[in-house]
Amino acid sequence: MAVSIGELLLVPENVMLSTDTDILKTAEAWRRQGRGVAIATVVETWGSAPRPVGSHLVIDEETKFLGSVSGGCVEGAVITEALDVIADGKPRMIEFGVADETAWQVGLSCGGRIRVYVERVD
Amino acid sequence: MRLSLLSDLNAERSARRAAVLVTDVASGEQRLVREAEVEGDPLAQELQGALRRGKSGLIDQDGRQFFLTVQAPPVRVVVIGAVHISQALAPMAKGLDLDVTIIDPRTAFATPERFPDVPVLAEWPDAVLPEIGIDRYTAVVALTHDPKIDDPALIAALRSECFYIGALGSRKTHERRVQRLTEAGFGEADFARIHAPIGLDIGAVSPAEIAVSILAEIVASLRKERRRTA
Numbered sequence: 296m297a298v299s300i301g302e303l304l305l306v307p308e309n310v311m312l313s314t315d316t317d318i319l320k321t322a323e324a325w326r327r328q329g330r331g332v333a334i335a336t337v338v339e340t341w342g343s344a345p346r347p348v349g350s351h352l353v354i355d356e357e358t359k360f361l362g363s364v365s366g367g368c369v370e371g372a373v374i375t376e377a378l379d380v381i382a383d384g385k386p387r388m389i390e391f392g393v394a395d396e397t398a399w400q401v402g403l404s405c406g407g408r409i410r411v412y413v414e415r416v417d
Numbered sequence: 418m419r420l421s422l423l424s425d426l427n428a429e430r431s432a433r434r435a436a437v438l439v440t441d442v443a444s445g446e447q448r449l450v451r452e453a454e455v456e457g458d459p460l461a462q463e464l465q466g467a468l469r470r471g472k473s474g475l476i477d478q479d480g481r482q483f484f485l486t487v488q489a490p491p492v493r494v495v496v497i498g499a500v501h502i503s504q505a506l507a508p509m510a511k512g513l514d515l516d517v518t519i520i521d522p523r524t525a526f527a528t529p530e531r532f533p534d535v536p537v538l539a540e541w542p543d544a545v546l547p548e549i550g551i552d553r554y555t556a557v558v559a560l561t562h563d564p565k566i567d568d569p570a571l572i573a574a575l576r577s578e579c580f581y582i583g584a585l586g587s588r589k590t591h592e593r594r595v596q597r598l599t600e601a602g603f604g605e606a607d608f609a610r611i612h613a614p615i616g617l618d619i620g621a622v623s624p625a626e627i628a629v630s631i632l633a634e635i636v637a638s639l640r641k642e643r644r645r646t647a
Contacts, residue, residue, distance in 0.1 A: 314512075323423050339474075
């Protein structure tokens, strides 16, 4: 079976459906295990955005993740960014949307725009 | 985010207390403001508004931009009756991030074997509800069909600010219920809060289908503001 690099990289930690409660608890648990962890949060949306402001995605240094910031459209890019945040500890604000030059790769097909804040758990 | 801050935020959630995480998005500086501390915070007014709306969001203050992560307590569903419908409802509710508690004084029904994943209290509702505390993030669902058990729970729910009250039973059963509650001193405004017959009308037949209709009605009450046809 052909598997893309993207699919290989993005391994959800838990195949079960995760809730808001699980997501931040998982972030805490992962950090206590000594893993590098970042939290991505949707801070602003325009138009028809798939996930509301305040939605979280947590990522560890091995690209395991839980939660979502979109309907699966930009998670890959957020996870890549999160690895840099875990590495250097500097929070970042990233924006996705149809106006984005990378729209064809990681844009939101729904036509919405979102801003995502990514921070490391120290 | 400091781990201690994340840990405090999770602790507030577990204790069913509201809290706001304030993040200066330019500097990354953060603080956690618990519900009881809001009044003394420099952003008191903004925090109060955000808590009232229950919505996270960005605010601008003196040229600085802050993101407010608003954490309302998890929504809880208190189910009266450890019955077949409740067995179907408990696992579905978990998937919706709803905290379920089952109450039924009949010890043959209220067993952990029948409800492996949620707290089951073999107590009378009027004895145990004051302890649990019904707040505005709570839904109360009466499913025993037995007025001796359901009525005290409905009375406690009507006296609280819970956001949803539902009671199983036909229209006839509900008429008799309204009669009893009238004698107990309740009026039209109270009866309007009770969803009876319980659940959205999807023609549900099986316990699982009835559970879907009840949970759908709870979500509809919770998300009232977003509904296209209120």
